[in-house]
Amino acid sequence: MHMLTLADTAGIGIFFQQIENGITLGAMYALVALGYTLVYGIIELINFAHGDVFMWSTLVTLVVVQALGITGTLTGMALIGVLLLLIVIGVAVSAGLNVTIERLAYKPLRRAPRLAPLIAAIGASFILENAAQLWRGSSFVAFPAIFPPGKISIGSLSINYLDIFIVALAVALMIGLDRVIRLTRLGRAMRATAQDPEAASLMGVNIDRTIVYTFLIGGALAGATGVFYNLYIGQVWFLTGFQLGLIAFTAAVLGGIGNVNGAVLGGFLIGIINSLAIQYIPSGFQWSNAIVFAILVLILVFRPSGLLGQRVPDKV
């Protein structure tokens, strides 16, 4: 799945190179994990469709690039313009889809037993995947390498400009999200709803609108990640969201689901673990999904509240 750029030196150089790859991957995992954790924090639902919402951003931005007739590297204003356009479109597609799913499939089930919205979520995921397959087929399609290939070398470690771009933008988005949650009215409403929806609604918080905004923000982050993913991996596939969704969910659980900082930490950790596993475990690439799954089970056994999560008793 990942086109790894290995440094040609052995030993410690490879190790750091893998860490660097892991950080870039981890930034993307973290952004998707945030979508899971935000929604879970507010309505305690695993939004299974979230990974596929991300995938639709990769798909639509690919179609846009093809429609624009772009096949190679861009520079200067063209690069900035196209990147901006892709991010806007990706964000719009994913945020729109996420909110639509919430309105159509989850909202009517808000008072139903747990199983119902969970089944609706897996159904929504299934629909998104198969609609994508119907639309663009089931084979991998290459996304043109529009980002210039330059890199910085520090000793044996080389860092692509693209990696810097992705990590910087991802971190900026995370800081922005943190600001929104901590400082704005909406953020306060989100925190209040997460704590106790009934009390929040008595205090005048519009629960319904808060939920919509949560899905909107989660979807927007996934949409931006879709563009980063296309630039970095360069392969568009209808099941990408399924795989990356499972990884990102594991990241959210590792950090403590419902905890925003935890999702970021978990994302970076899983990215690094995944990169190192591919490098150091024999035929690690074939097993990388199994490794992520094993991590998930281990967390659930030994520390189900995650690294930063609090252990809370079940609400009765």
Add this chain to the structure above:
Amino acid sequence: MSLPTSGQRQSWRAAAQTQITSTLDNTKIGQKNLRWYLTGWRMGIFWLVIAALVPWVLDTSLQVTAITICIYVMLALGLNIVVGYAGLLDLGYVAFFVIGAYTMAAGSFGFIQLANGDTKAVPSFPFWILLPAGAILAGFFGALLGAPTLRLRGDYLAIVTLGFGEIVPIVFNNVPYFFGPVGISAQPPNDIGPISFSDPSFPAPFYYLTLLIVVLIILAVLSLRGSSLGRAWVAIREDETAAASSGVNLVRTKLLAFGLGATVGGIGGVMNAAFTTSITPKDFSFNISITILIMVVLGGLGSVPGVILGAILLRFFDVYLLGQVNDAVHNSVLVAGNGAPLHFLAGVDFNTSKYLIYGLILVGMILVRPQGLIPDKRRTRELHGVGAAPESLSIVGIVAEEEAGVAVGGEGSEDETAFSGAGSDAQGRED
């Protein structure tokens, strides 16, 4: 609340009168209504006779279809134990199907593949030993998988099972011994005297064998439902905390749900391998897990007849109807004489959009009719948010309440009668 007018009072009395008479009518011997004949074991025997007639009535290809339907009925019944009875969402049910199938194939083939690519002869076992072996192995893995997630909420279980369903085929694909992506062959069941289970032109013996196993599974899940274990499943499904405080052993109950559900899945896998005699890891995708889940949701969570109907309908749709619809649309007036499509439907391949349709069925059912086509009475009330409030204290009175609900006729269809009003009041207090 204002006092009822005399007119209202009269109509209540009249309604009460009718209710009493109709109750009497129902109990009077010799005047049973049609519904009485169409419920319970009588209906079961009726359908069993119909099913037994299949090889006499249908041609070979439809008999083959009937066998695959039977296998899916098994799988749906097994998943129904986990999702329908115990309310634990299992999204990787295909894993147990794979384990059963590979037990059958690897156990009967007689060869394994070593890491260097050579094959090595190993003892091969007959179907009759591998059937219980596959069931037990799948059940063991079911319990093993459930174990780490027992302390957690159902949502985690869903994602862990989803991962498990992905990983198990990967294991069979990557580990030596199982011939990787090429897959492995299975020996069909040994002949019993003159009866051959492997004659492709005469699938009737295999059909009857499969049908027999389906009937045994149906009897097992029906008796499980009424057992103390079955009631414990209902209790944890409705409210885990209340169930635990009423003395239900959560660990044991959940593990048994998972283990027994997986056992049935393993049996389905063994039967599938014995029937197709060739399996590859690719045959066992996430799509199958979801397809089985859709069968359960379509028919009715927790309802045995519903789940059977769901499996039959979806299989029928898959192997028969989809192709028909496709041909009908593509050969119809929508296509011009030169083959150019006149309508966008003519450009749609209905076979590839199958899973999209499945997804729409799943979400549609959950939104519009969550209780399924043949609903389970108790489940219906839960899914509509009636009588399943978290503060439910009904663990002890589950059976009593269920029966009371039926006897009073308080299903909400006769809102204007005095009796059903009283019935729902009583329910409200009980819950």
